[in-house]
Amino acid sequence: MDFALSDEETQVRDWVRTFVRKEIAPLEPEVLRRERAHLPGLAADELRELQLKARESGFWGVQTPEEYGGMGLGAVLTALIEAELGRSFVPFRFGGHADNILYYANDEQRERYLLPTIAGERRSCFAISEPGAGSDARAIRATARRDGDDWVINGEKTFITGGNEADFAMVFARTDEGVTCFLADRADGWRSEPIDTMGEWGPAALVFEDVRVPGANVLGEVGKGFDLAMKWIGRGRYLLPARALGACERLVEMAMEHARTRVTFGAPIADRQAIQWMIADSAVEIEALRWLVLHAAWLVDRGADSRHAQSMAKLYGGVKANEIVDRVLQIHGGMGYTRELPVERWYRELRLLRIYEGTDEIQRRTIARNLLKGHARVSGTLG
Numbered sequence: 001m002d003f004a005l006s007d008e009e010t011q012v013r014d015w016v017r018t019f020v021r022k023e024i025a026p027l028e029p030e031v032l033r034r035e036r037a038h039l040p041g042l043a044a045d046e047l048r049e050l051q052l053k054a055r056e057s058g059f060w061g062v063q064t065p066e067e068y069g070g071m072g073l074g075a076v077l078t079a080l081i082e083a084e085l086g087r088s089f090v091p092f093r094f095g096g097h098a099d100n101i102l103y104y105a106n107d108e109q110r111e112r113y114l115l116p117t118i119a120g121e122r123r124s125c126f127a128i129s130e131p132g133a134g135s136d137a138r139a140i141r142a143t144a145r146r147d148g149d150d151w152v153i154n155g156e157k158t159f160i161t162g163g164n165e166a167d168f169a170m171v172f173a174r175t176d177e178g179v180t181c182f183l184a185d186r187a188d189g190w191r192s193e194p195i196d197t198m199g200e201w202g203p204a205a206l207v208f209e210d211v212r213v214p215g216a217n218v219l220g221e222v223g224k225g226f227d228l229a230m231k232w233i234g235r236g237r238y239l240l241p242a243r244a245l246g247a248c249e250r251l252v253e254m255a256m257e258h259a260r261t262r263v264t265f266g267a268p269i270a271d272r273q274a275i276q277w278m279i280a281d282s283a284v285e286i287e288a289l290r291w292l293v294l295h296a297a298w299l300v301d302r303g304a305d306s307r308h309a310q311s312m313a314k315l316y317g318g319v320k321a322n323e324i325v326d327r328v329l330q331i332h333g334g335m336g337y338t339r340e341l342p343v344e345r346w347y348r349e350l351r352l353l354r355i356y357e358g359t360d361e362i363q364r365r366t367i368a369r370n371l372l373k374g375h376a377r378v379s380g381t382l383g
């Protein structure tokens, strides 16, 4: 068993670490200042500029196949990258990315949707959730009916990430044949309403009222949309906890720094067992999370069934990241509660991890079902 990183993994990790230190971390005070002024952390052109700077060193389209100009990196490398990016709260992501299900595009859709999305010229959103259908995605009620060569879509979507900015939606609706996925341009007539949330990533409600899309805009096959939706959701449940892993590392480092320097009753609080135990528990949980994430990613790279491992990493990451950020806030005392420090921002952001892309309860349901039906063993993949 080899727990060491390969030379390539070390090089990629180190490059991203340096990029975060030199290009991303210096923006943090400004991102906090903007948050206090209710402004987005990065403007679209600032994000683009950073992405183009990373591209000069080849960091573009981390998981985008090489034939599309990307790096085509595997899951372990991507998890290592996400963990490094997670060490900063600046809302940065590398450019050159398109949703995995857009690769099911036919030739014409490829030119109109996939390639411009990879190039950063168009923005997509993934729209399945509805006011009456979140965890139970099969309960969606949006409909699409045929009218000549077109489809006419009606319904409401909610909590759609990027829905305010997207110029096309991958929207899921009921058809006679089952659920179908459509590529619906904003110009086709759907509209979006921002939803105010605890975090910076404000999603949108999308309204479809007799939105007419051409028959050529079915993504994949009519009636096979639910399979696509599951592929989108399952594309990498290890990615969200990987980012949280980086955040937790940074948070605990901040807590230790504060504990060493904050003196109460004549001694640094780091000398108190109450504080030490919080640091120790957090470090153990971070270590456990690291291996859950990397193990799930390793299974993905081997082409093995990784769903159980990914659910475990997602569940543990969500629960533990929230416990850790709470301890770190506690160690910072009143300062932790202020917007002078990023702790409270992370406290709000990490809360989302327990909800989207499968809540804690849905992950537990999956894990328990796998075990009880014999698809997975408590003894893990080593048997």
Ligand SMILES: Cc1cc2nc3c(=O)[nH]c(=O)nc-3n(C[C@H](O)[C@H](O)[C@H](O)COP(=O)(O)OP(=O)(O)OC[C@H]3O[C@@H](n4cnc5c(N)ncnc54)[C@H](O)[C@@H]3O)c2cc1C
Binding pocket: 126, 127, 128, 129, 132, 133, 134, 135, 136, 158, 159, 160, 161, 162, 197, 201, 203, 352, 355, 356, 357, 358, 359, 360, 361, 362, 365
């Ligand atoms: C910021 C944000 C961004 C999002 N982005 C997107 C997006 O881009 N696209 C998209 O389509 N959706 C998106 N979502 C929606 C997200 O996927 C859903 O919110 C999530 O799946 C939970 O669904 P729900 O909110 O309807 O909660 P519900 O499904 O109503 O669940 C409510 C509670 O009941 C629990 N519960 C539900 N069923 C069971 C069960 N069988 N057993 C035990 N407990 C259960 C849940 O775990 C939860 O605690 C986003 C949500 C948020 C908050």
